[in-house]
Amino acid sequence: MxxxxxxxxxxxxxxxxxxxxxxxxxxxxxxxxxxxxxxxxxxxxxxxxxxxxxxxxxxxxxxxxxxxxxxxxxxxxxxxxxxxxxxxxxxxxxxxxxxxxxxxxxxxxxxxxxxxxxxxxxxxxxxxxxxxxxxxxxxxxxxxxxxxxxxxxxxxxxxxxxxxxxxxxxxxxxxxxTLSFAKASYGIRRFMLGLSKKILIANQLGELCNIFRESDEKSVMFYWLYAVAFALHIYFDFSGYSDMAIGLGKIMGFDFLENFNYPFISKSVTEFWRRWHMSLGTWFRDYLYIPLGGNRVKTPRWIFNILVVWLATGFWHGAEWNFIVWGLMFAILLMAEKFFLKKILDKVKPLAHLYVAFVVLVSFVIFNANDMTMAISDLGGMFGAGGVPFVSAPFFYYLRDYALVLILAAVGSTPLLKTLMEKLCKKPVLSKVINVAEPVCLMVLLAVVTAYLVDGSFNPFLYFRF
Amino acid sequence: MSDKIRNIIMCISFSLAVGVLALLCLVLPKEEFNFMERREPKPMPKLTAESILNGSFMSNFEEYTTDNFPFRKEFRALKAGTSKYVFQKMDNNGVYMWDGYISSMEYPMDSDSLAYAGSRFSYINDKYLSEAKNVYFSLIPDKNAFMAEESGHLSMNYDDFADRMTEMVPFADYIDIYPLLSLEDYYKTDTHWRQESIADVAEHLLTSMGTSGDNSYTEEVLTEDFRGVYYGQYALPVPGEKIVCLSNEAIDSAVVYDDFQDKNEIPVYNVGLADSKDPYEVYLSGSLSYLKIKNPLQSNGRRLVVFRDSFTSSLAPLLLSGYEEVTVLDIRYQMPDVLCSKVNFTDADVLFIYSAQVLNNSETIK
Known part of the structure; x- marks a missing residue:
């Protein structure tokens, strides 16, 4: 269900x-x-x-x-x-x-x-x-x-x-x-936030990814639009599900650990994996990496440990070579950061963000391919291989069609709104207004997500297949 | 308001909202037919061991709950409004409104689909039309062709479309009706053209096929509350519009049969269907596979056979004055061999006339 x-x-x-x-x-x-x-x-x-x-x-x-x-x-x-x-x-x-x-x-x-x-x-x-x-x-x-x-x-x-x-x-x-109104109220907020992320953002971006996949008029820019849309889609899909799970747990009195912490603001791949699917990362750390010796071993053994953990991480996501390549790609980048890359990234922050954005986009294109052939084809398309034109009519149309959803998703994937709300809540008058407005906003959101569900749109959770 | 009160209000309002809607899901009577969406809602599935084990009960139940949700129409409108006004989406479920007209975004051109349609027309030509007098082909553009450029939506290049299609039917003379049409010739909420706006199209077709007809008509308004097929998909409220029937002496005198034995007579305009789920079916009772229309006022010895889709339901009566007999065949619902074997093509004019939408999605053609 x-x-x-x-x-x-x-x-x-x-x-x-x-x-x-x-x-x-x-x-x-x-x-x-x-x-x-x-x-x-x-x-x-x-x-x-x-x-x-x-x-x-x-x-x-x-x-x-x-x-x-x-x-x-x-x-x-x-x-x-x-x-x-x-x-x-x-x-x-x-x-x-x-x-x-x-x-x-x-x-x-x-x-x-x-x-x-x-x-x-x-x-x-x-x-x-x-x-x-x-x-x-x-x-x-x-x-x-x-x-x-x-x-x-x-x-x-x-x-x-x-x-x-x-x-x-x-x-x-x-x-x-313990069960309490405070916990249940937080749980409802969290559940509604997750449901809205899933239905209002992730599903719409999923539609864009499907449109791209079915299009016969791909172009370099359309490939990049797809890469951005899919990265945001999987984030809102998966983190939305985690929000709903944490919220439902809270309503029933459980405290589950967080699973995401704004991964797209990371300045390195190492940081990204501390913020993305945290429960999986810590599981592999505690039940595989540390039993293998962790980092308290000689360098060759540490490289072996890293490769094993990321091979397993990739393979856990799916029984295809592209998932293994995806996992090993992160292993190599994590090792590179450990040896030399992190020092360079720490000196130039804008470069660090660009680097993470590029790695994330490329990695999720590999991740979302059905197999390595499709992954190579998609990556090639992003760089104009095979005579793919630079732009196409569908690219311009769908960029305009999904512009606001993409902007909302991009802003929503950063802590900007959270920080803003926290600042506003510190002002007594605004805090009271927010207290009144919040239940109203959540009920409006419930009506809107129900409307999207009733209209019957694209819906499956991506992480069902893992 | 203290945090404690806020938390209590939050819990109560969420429980009430979910609880009331859940209760309504259970107790509200279910509709037998959804007129807006022109379909029957999914019924409650039967609970059997087999349907549970193969999962069909669950998937059907999911559809049942969605189809029968309380205030479905209002919730769909809320979704469409949110999509349009909040997310600034340019279409809702592939359908958009521009200048009061609703259209689907027919795009891109599907070359395989065109090739398939062409192959089916060629099959009919090769097997049945060797004795026909002349074979013609005409293409009806969809509304999107007249809206997309200004509204900023995607549309097919109709010159390319017509070129590709005419290449597929080299045995037929192409009659171009595109210059005679404009957006105003179509219903605002439906895919079809208005009969009262296509008299010039009928005249052009008749002239191109070497005949002529009576193009003076009287108009009768059958309903002013017609909402077409796009209304249900668009989901936002739109005003109703008129359905008009054109008449002249030939149409008034026409006799229409829907059987091969010329026994079962039906009216040219089935006015009783003006209040049905699809009022466009007033024209020749909708998309029937076989119709023979006889014109007792014409004695030029000319016969016309039209291979058609639903657009021809409103066009065929206007072609009648140029022929003694017009036979209308729809090979989307019946195998062409079943229909063609019952029709005399000798010395008849044959017209293949199809909308771009049907040709671009030609899997329905048999």
Missing amino acids: LFSSITFLYYFLPAVLILYFISPKKLKNAVLLLSSLFFYAWGEPKYVVLMIVSILSGYVFGLLIEKSRENKSLRLTFCFVSVAISLSFLLYFKYADFFIENFGRVTGLPVTLLNIALPIGISFYTFQIISYTVDVYRGEPAQKNIISLGAYIAMFPQLIAGPIVRYSDVARQLGDR
Whole structure:
């Protein structure tokens, strides 16, 4: 089920919130788990079984790891088996065809693809289960209540597109969390902000990307317009989803960590990845990079660690070579920044912003391609390869058509508005006006996003496929 | 207002807004037909084990909730207004208004589509038209051709379009009607041309095909509240407009059959359809696959067969005075072999006349 759908907003959400708030405290996790399984089954009626099996596996191995606390090798074995089971599901459902296809290419042998449909959100909940078992291995108490663990793994606000919630971050809240008007009010604001980002900005930019893809009259400038539109689209799509997830979590009493922090204002790729999809970055840092030795190793080993982490990051996003190239591109840039580039960028700030903008645009063009052939073709088009004209009529039309959406998106991707609002709120009179205006504005936004949903436009969340 | 009160107001207003609309979703009666969008809303899907397991229940339910949402018309207008006035978008769902006229942005030219249409016309020519007297082709430009340049929207180059299309039908003489048309000849809210504005087009076609007709008509207004197909897509409120029927002696005396046996008679103007979901269907009862119109007042021995789309529904009556018999064939709904095998093409004039929209989206042609 999509957050940005009439079914979610006017059927599922009111029903679940009523049930959740009227339930006694000890039943709230059960309501959350059952509603989350219903939410998942709505989009994946068959794969909900896989999710239940994954929850059971995580639960059993969590207990086994805790029971073998005194026996280090047994504890390690249980942790390893649990991680292997979780990863095997991910490998089979997400990567089997990639390996089969490439095996066929390398050996020249005829191969038959399995054509398995990717279970929605498997990359996210697999990482949450791994996070749980590794945290228990590291000393976190295992969750004795399977309902609570199920609620953590399947929790619908962040089930299918993150943020990846670490078990250690919500372990206490699973047993004891507070509900309040202050939290719910913040949650509503955050949810509405995310929904508006998704529907009013991301979807419109997604339409522009689709128009570009279908156009037979591409030009160099149209390629660049597409690159800008897609970078802003994916930011508003994904950060909008994270806002909605954090907001819904708040309404239900959970405090999820932030997932984005204005990544486009970064002055280096290193900074960009501290601000973009932060929950994934910290997951890889804590569960892969640091166990590999992190940066407290000799340079060759550190280079190896970086390459492994970014290969995995790229591959996590999709079973295609362009995702691997995308990940490795960031590995090389991060190493270059560490060795020499950062010193140059620190001296010339405008150059640093230009560099990040260029890298981001190029990287997302690679990211959004169906395969490496399309990625190379798109990158070539951006630089006039293949006799692509510099401009075309559709470029001028769609630049004008989407100009305001692009400007709003560009401004909205910086902290300008937030800073402005914070300054205004410090003035007592304006603060009162804002207090009155805010609920009114949010209701207007609710009406407008409902109007866009009713009109039925382009809607899927990009991160569903990961 | 303190933060505490603000938070309470926020929670109550959100709960009320979502709750009231959710309640209305459940209790409001559902429409059987959406006249604005000219379609039936998706019905509530049947709940079965199979429909749940294959996901069809969920996807159909999503469509059902959207199609039947309370105040759908008003919400669609809000979306269109936001898109136009807030985001300054130049079109809404590919449809735009300029100078009071609504049009879709037909762009770009689809060469494959033109080639396909040409191949179907060539098939008919090769198989059935060897005994025909003359074969003609004419192209009806869409409204966008007259609006786009000034409104700043994209449009096809109609010279290129006509050149490409005439290359596809080398067996037919091209009759150019583009110079006779202007934006005012089309309905403001519909894709079609106005019958009262195309008498000169009919006269030009008749002259080009070597005949002539009676071009003096009387007008009858059938409705003044016509809102065409673009109205539903545009979604913002627009005033209604007139549907006018032209009559002369030939039209008044005409006999129209919609069956191969010349048994089932229908009127030239089906006035009862003026209040239907598509009032443009008053002309020859809409896009029927086969029609034979006999003109008892004409005895020049000339017969005309027209391969057509919906634009010809209002044009065909105006061609009648130049012929004893006009046969109208629509190969979008019926296989050409089924229709052509029942028609006598010997010594008949044959006219292929299609709108640019149909030719540019010719997958509907069989």
